[in-house]
Amino acid sequence: MRIATWNINGVKARLENLTRWLEESGPDIVCLQEIKSVDEAFPGEAVERLGYNVATHGQKGFNGVALLSKRPLEDVTCRLPGDEADEHARWIEATVSTETGAVRVASLYLPNGNPIDTDKFPYKLAWMDRLLAHAEGLLATDTPIVLAGDYNVIPEPADARFPDRWTDDALFQPESRQRYRALVNLGYCDALRAVDASDGIYTFWDYQAGAWQKNNGIRIDHVMLSPGAADRLEGVSVEKHTRAWGKPSDHVPVVVSIDL
């Protein structure tokens, strides 16, 4: 089974690239972020035509997450627990069953947190604390867990082409990185780092200042695996070529292969 995450930066603006990539790569499950669409406006027919079931959790204008799956999406839940007042659409999870078992998959869009001297940064850290609490609870089941999405965290200097340029950025603050490590310490495995320790692997290149042309990238889109899922990990692919397509997202898909 192949499970992908992709921040598409607007599903309506990216529909042609999304369907092109679904036809080309055909993952079993896709976790989308930044659909920037209300549920009613999500182009469900276009992906259903390609054989996918769809579950969305959107809002007007920004944020928004979705799950696409060739197999049925069961027990779909939206919103990260822990703050009923948080209206941002940043979390959707569901179970997908196969002949040999099942997997619980979440598509998450972690807050950016910039600028760090505003209330956006404490919101990010509080959201990460809620993520840690929920992720720990999910480990209580026997089902393999896959938490895939745009984490907006650069885990290590090796995950940025120019780490010195990110020292004042919410994505690279010690508090952000500490909480990412806490997720690892709970038992979750960064799938990419489980298969490739080399530097120079990025998932985001800014639209500005020729970042793509200069390979000024960062690795912020992660697939985190529970021990039961990590035991079944077969490989990881970063679909970098999509960044060179016309009208690209600033993020590229990350795909994990799991023996399920």
Add this chain to the structure above:
DNA sequence: ATGCCGTTTCGTAAACGA
């Protein structure tokens, strides 16, 4: 560098992003 670029919105400037 309050900059660069791109998407969205009761649009034509502002919010948001990373």
